[in-house]
Amino acid sequence: MSERKGVSDGYHTSKYDNPSAKLWSVYLSEARKYDKALAHNWKGDMDAILIFAGLFSASVTAFIIEGYRNLSPDPNVPSLALLAQISRQLAMVTNTSTPLMEPIPKISTSAEFSPTTLAVVYNILWFLSLSFSLVCALSATMVEQWTRSYLHSSDRRPAPQDSARINAYLFQGIEKYGMSAVVEAIPTLLHISLFLFFAGLVVFLFPVNATLGSIVLTMFVICCGLYFLITFLPIYYLDCPYRTPGSFICWRILQILGLLQYEDADGIVKPLTGSMSDAQDLAATEVTLQRHERDLKAMSWAIKALREDSELEPFIEVIPNVASGADYSSKRLLLRLLHHQDVNIRLDYRIPQLLATCNSGVLDAALSQKRAVTCLTAIWSITMISMPNEINLVSDSARSILRFSEDTLGMLYTFQVELPTVREYIASTATVVARGLLDMHMNRIKAFQHKLIGLIHARETMSTTGSEISSASMCESKCTQCTPRQQIIHSLRRQLETLKLYLIKRQKMTIAMPYVIMETIAQHHTRLINMLGDSSNHLDMYLLHDVLNSLQVFEVSLNQAGFSLALEYIQNILSSSSLPYEAFNTVRRAVFKIDCNLQIDHSSQSLLVEYLDEIVERERTCESRKVPLNIIDRVLGMTRALNDPICVNKAKGIINRLSRITPRDAAMKALTRLDAELEMGDDAPLELFTFHLYTDVRIAK
The missing domain is CATH 1.20.120 (Four Helix Bundle (Hemerythrin (Met), subunit A))
Known part of the structure; x- marks a missing residue:
């Protein structure tokens, strides 16, 4: 009986027990x-x-x-020649009239054949x-x-x-x-x-046949020409699918001669090294405008092919990883897909539509919750993408950079009631979507102001003196009563007052209503500025003054809305049993563009101090529901908006108490700013008692 395999050839089973086996x-x-x-x-x-x-x-x-x-030679040729000779001789014998015999032709042999x-x-x-x-x-x-x-x-x-x-x-x-x-x-x-x-x-x-030969020759020449064409075509056009074995040989020859070069993204001409496949990989993956267009076309085709919700969901699931990554091109691709012309491709339509299926009653609770979380995290991630040079000071295109609209906020508010299990995700997502709407309107204000400055400079070059412009415009303005222009101004003032009352009442900032009011105000501004631009010879100074004033009022209201939005999210953090999704990044996004130099109403300042007091009290007494320190730092940063002496004194006492519990650099900076604020304003001696109380103990409400 033959020996076992592995023994007869000298292979030892003891080698199996090698620690590197898994490595290999x-x-x-x-x-x-x-x-x-x-x-x-x-x-x-x-x-x-x-x-x-x-x-x-x-x-x-x-x-x-x-x-x-x-x-x-053809073996039949001599036989045929001999038969022909015999035939001629017989004919001569029978024909006596022939006087002489014809010479006998010589029969060729194989040795003479060529x-x-x-x-x-x-x-x-x-x-x-x-x-x-x-x-x-x-x-x-x-x-x-x-x-x-x-x-x-x-x-x-x-x-x-x-x-x-x-x-x-x-x-x-x-x-x-x-x-x-x-x-x-x-x-x-x-x-x-x-x-x-x-x-x-x-x-x-x-x-x-010369004709037949010419036809075949023509076809042969054409085939040779096409063959040589497809041999050299992939050398100069790397995406060409046609090639022959000679293409690789020609590629190598041209490479040795130094005739193969390419221009990189910086415009520097470099020699092409490596094989043709390496050059194809380089051309396909190098960051260029052409690659961006190819990516968009390929991904658009892929999304359009995902017709079923179950097919689209895995694609949406990877969006947060892409948005949080370092690949700029992928983020840019996501934003281009967000506003694609085809509604079957654009993500700002497909993602909310997929989210809407979560409360349709078709899915069971677990699958519905999983899909809702997938969609909400995708919306949050896309809204949080920060891209350089994204803001374009053109008021007409302000909504083109908007990630998700007021409709998305309305849907999120509905889901907050119908899907309470994902409320923490909804709170964070609604906050960043709302902040995106506020940023859009702030960018519009900058665009409006930029356009007004351009109009003023343009009209100054067309007029002799500024006084002539002013007097002419005043006369015209006094003569116009109850014109469409006046109606727009009155409507604009009403909408601004409505927005102001909405903010004073401290209603929710994560629903669509306040942003619909803001959109109406922005449209009124657009119409008025267009009217100013249509004036052929002069500016209506009254109208210009009204527009500038309303823009300032609108800017203050937007800043107040952003502050209220941040306070609303902080309230969600304090009232929630668990920390909302990406709470720190959401807070950071909510407070990032708040202008603390603009006026914040007294009630909002008091509410900020109240939330700060509760945060510090939890830090002192509650181990399980402490607010993360990085979020506390952001809340401390919001104290820059405090200018009311009472709120400033209370905040100083609270921050001093926090410093004794957990020393923080942010707390020291906040105290320095608050001290500077008190020095700039009037002293409030009657509140010193309150200050000392807040320094040592939290007053019961």
Whole structure:
């Protein structure tokens, strides 16, 4: 009985117990995937070559059988000549009127035969064609055999470390001896065989029929031209799918001559190194405007193909990772997909539509909650993407950079009631969406102011003196009563007052209503500024003054709205049993663009002090519901908006108490700012008692 495999060949099973086995298993797993893919590609190519080479060789053989006859004398020619001579002699014998006998023609022999030049040429071409075809078939067969041997040799040892080392040894041999180049060269043999056959066919047909030979020659020349075209085309156009084996040879020659260059993203011309595949990879992945357009086209096709909600959900699920990553191009792609012209592609429509399916009653509770969380985190992440040079001071395009509209806020408010299990996600998402709407309106105000400055400068160059402009505009303004312009101004003032009352009543800032009012105000401003721009000779100074004043009032209201939004989110943090989703980043986003130099109403300042007091009290007494320190730092930063002496004194006492519990740099900076605020304003001696109380103890409410 034969010995067991692994013993007879000297392989010892004790080597199995190697600590590095798992380490090499990782390499072996990846190597086997690569080897199988490589072998599959080679086998597919060689199988196709074998089939074509076999059929082509049979066809060439048929032509050779017909053509090689012209290389030797026809054995029937002497017999025919002899019969013809006998026939003539018999005719002369029977015909007595012939006075003389005709000379007997000389019968040619095989030694005197000489084939024509054309016959020699096309036979040479055809025999060469057959030879190249057979060599190609033999090479393809050998490649398949080598591939099988390589795969078998890599897997013949059971120990991972041994199999991995054998695999690496053999693979390095493949690279060392250029087996890939050999495999790529095999189709070249078949191409040469085809060209030789066509050339021989042309030479063969011309003596038979010049017209037929000319037609075949024309077709042959056209095919050669196309062949050379597709040989050089992928060298200069790397995305071209057409290529021949000669393309790689020409690529290498041009590379050696230094004729292959490319221009990088910085405009620097560099030589192309590496193979044609490396150059393709570089052209496909280098950050260029063309790559951005390709990415958009490819991803648009992918999203449009995701027709089912279950197919779209995995795509939406990866958006937070993309948005939080460092790849600028991917973030830019997300924002372009957000406002795509095709409604089946644009994410600001597809994501809310997917979110709407969560309360349709079709999904069970677990799947509904998972999908809702996926959509909410995607909306939050997209809204939080920060891109440089995104703000464009053109009021008409202000909404073009808006991530999600007022409709999204309305949907989120509805879901807050219908899906209470995801309330923490809804609170954070609604806050950043609302902050995005406020930022849009702030950018509009800057655009309006920029446009008004341009109008003033333009009109100054067209007028003689500023006093003439002012007097003319005043006269005209006094003469216009109850015009559409006046109606817009009255409506604008009413809307500003409505927004102010809404903020005073401290109603929710994460619903659509206040932002609808803001949009109406912005539209009124747009119409009034357009009227100013339509004035042909002068500016209406009364109208200009009204617009500037209303813009200032609107800016203060927007800043107040942002402060109220931040307070509302802080209240959510304090009232929630668990911390909302991405609470710190949401707070940071909510307070980032608050202008503390603009006036904040007294009730908001008092509420901030109250929330700060509760945060410090939790820090002192409650271990389980403490507010994270980074959020506390952001709340301390909001104290820059305090200018009411009572609130300032209370805040100082609270912060002093916090400093004794947890010393913070943010607390020291806040105290410094508050001291400076008190020095700038009037002293409030009656509140010193309150200050000392807040320094030591929290007053019960």
